[in-house]
Amino acid sequence: MGGSSYLHFVVMAQQGRSPTQQPRNIKSQNITCDSEFHLMRLSEDTDLQPILFGLFLSMYLVTVLGNLLIIVAVTNDPHLHTPMYFFLANLSFVDICFISTTIPKLIVNIQTHSDVITCVGCLTQMSLFVMFLVMDDMLLTAMGYDRYVAICHPLHYPVIMKPHLCVFLVLASYFISFVDSQVHNLIILQPTYFNSIEISNFFCHPSQVLDISCSDSFTKNLVTYFVGAIFGFLPVSGIFFSYYKIFSSIMKIPSSSRQYKVFSTCGSHLTVVCLFYGTGIWEYLGSAVSHSPSNGIMATLMYTVITPMLNPFIYSLRNRDVVSSLKRVYRKKI
Template sequence: MKRFSYFPFPSYTEPQNLTGVSEFLLLELSDDPELQTVLAGLFLSMYLVTVLGNLLIILAVGSDSHLHTPMYFFLSNLSLADIGFTSTTIPKTIVDIQTHSSVISYVGCLTQMSLFTLFGCMEDMLLAVMAYDRFVAICHPLHYPVIMNPRLCGFLVLVSFLLSLVESQLHNFTVLQFTCFKDVDISSFFCDPSQLLSLACSDTFLNNIVMYFGASIFGFLPISGVLYSYYKIISSILRVASLGGRYKVFSTCGSHLTVVCLFYGTGLGVYLSSAVSPSPRKGAVASVMYIVVTPMLNPFIYSLRNRDIKKALWKLQNRTV
């Protein structure tokens, strides 16, 4: 079916049932032109830091043979997921601010929603895989090289990607069921699946059940894996007699635990802000923390708290010079 463009007129006072929508209007973060310039510069700076920081982690791991271990293999894949997660929304937001246009095509909206879900779910899965890696390293150190062999590591990353792809396509399939929308204004600066469902004309009860059931499954499994892994890790650490020994063991997973708390903490903040606050812009601020700030901080957390990464980055700098 051919989709026609729709542009809302100010004279419309009642909601319209719109069929054949080809474009949506995203939320503008600010109406102040001066503030928009500041926001564009801020978003661009954070995006560049995010991409460069995660690329440095990937280059450091790839260039240093001492870092060719399961932990750093998963870390480099996490950095790739961070770059993709941020790149699906922030460049479009920067262009919208600069051009003073918040229009996104129907196809572009579905593509952005699909990639956003894919990389977000991928990051969620990889955090659970990394927690399992730390569990094996601390609780079964003698069997670690045998258990975490290259074949298993590659399999875990592949399964994480495939499950994330299934989740993203489930969101796409759910939204594609609708051809009629009550409005074209999305109360977010990116195409949020829940926002698109709220704009549908027809009853979305079953679609909401399918979408939230899938999200709960793909969200519950990684969180359960992380909690179980750290329960076993903490139990193992408590059996270490000396305080210095406990600190040494726990320091091997300190960076990962910090990233886990930051990722799930900001994600919970987005959910609570959207549920409690009626203002879409306040919810957008919480989303910025989740989409931009968390991926930007991950390279700093791993590089500043990890001596091996620091050495690899120093060697990489010397080679470049």
Template sequence: MLQQRCSPSQCPSYIEPQNLTSVSEFFLMGLSDDPELQPLLFGMFLSIYLVTILGNLLIVLTISSDSHLHTPLYLFLSNLSLVDIGFISTTVPKMIVNIQTHSRVISYVGCLTQMSFFILFGCMDGILLTAMAYDRFVAVCHPLHYSVIMSPRLCGFLVLASFLISLLDSQMHNLIVLLLTCFENVEISNFFCDPSQLFNLASSDTFTNNIVMSFVGAIFCFLPFSGILFSYYKIISSILGVPSIAGKYKAFSTCGSHLSVLCLFYGTRLGVYFGSSLSPSPWKDVVTSIMYTIITPMLNPFIYSLRNRDIKSTLWRLYGRLISQYVCNPFWSVGW
């Protein structure tokens, strides 16, 4: 499993070369070592995964089936649902397989692939939420020019740009990990290949890599977040200028679902960052990782379906259509 590759010229002089290895496999420590908990964990995370897939697919089906929902906001929402499906599919299936097979091994190539897709879909989530914030800004602050500003060409460009920027981000992380030739440890104290933990396992001089990672984080995380803050600053300023309370409520209600998803998305990530900085704990990192990699994608479709009147009405119409088709075409009429 371990192959000695570090030479004294490659590794720091203060560490013995035999303690530094080039790895072909990593070990994902997972959630628990207790064998009695494994069936419970398997059933719980399999159920969460299926609910997430079905919920997000239902959002995509609902939006695509109703021409009234073919608007910029719902275009971004359908893409967000597809990204959430990819995001949770990056980590949970591997964890479920590991629980079922009682194995914690992930290959070096598999780990880099998982990390790459994890960053790709995670970054796309943030950029699409930023595009949705800009859409709400135009809808609230420039309603008369909404259809002109949010043209199909601009919306398509924003979706494509979110993919290309996220792909660049993931490949930059991949390149940095590939440059880390020496590792002191092969145990990742999480259920997936967390990029930050991979960097912490490296034993080579990572000062330059840390500078690059800070720069990459500033571009791909801080800028989208700044765009969201600026959009909502303008939205709130515009809403406060509305004279009637009913008008303020109507304007703010258009942003309610998006704000809920934003708080869930960035709240869990900020919790991971500040929690690990103030009081480092492997178990706390695992719990917060579950929140933003598993729970958030599962809750997004519920937030948008329960708080959005258009989504709810379309879902009821689809349900009524299915019921009417079943009543008009019972099983025995088709040969049962």
């Protein structure tokens, strides 16, 4: 991710399906599919299915509720109508959409003991996953720029971070994310068939779908490295540069108490950035060094489930403004 490194990992094949099974051809002329893919199961143990169902359903509900509370607080409290909280509300919305692209299908599969997903459903899931993944990336970059301006150029902050600039940054993030997702779709839909119906993941991960497509190697490498560099490396570089300037400014402040106060204003964002990109790097390094299925599963679950679930807790627990706003909204409703 993080940053959108489209990463690889290996998982167990579905039980009861022959490893020598011949791939099905999927007709994709006119961008249509008439076949099905098979996703992996997290466990073949039937006794674990109710536990997994309850666990992922609970995590999904907590994520949606937590991010909705952030959106409600920012929307209803005029004190939070600032660029930082505008980006935060959009990040919460994207996190809800991001986790909704994978977990509901996983929950249904666990409940129905099925691993089947249609070709159209798979491509749709992959497209939405890429779009919201990149959107997360872009919004974190915009939030890093906002913190840079607020700390390094506080006197010019109201002039630079005007509402129309904030709206432009969000709209540009949506546009870039949409373009990236469509690039993946166009590359994958170039051939007339796929070389396998097995998706080595519990959802249609872009790298896995790209692996089983019959696109030529040059095209796959172009998507993996070039597109990944543009939509992954550049945002990460922007965030690192912003925090380099922020830390340089903080070190020039003589008072340690003021240093702590300034640093705390960007502590939540820095925590989310480290969590977001850290899990992505973990997935990438894990897939490159080890072929253990458990490593790939844990890394994927971290940034597709755990990170969106923890974001509202990180921002609310470390932010008195959000907590106070939620209390005021609650009192009004009561």
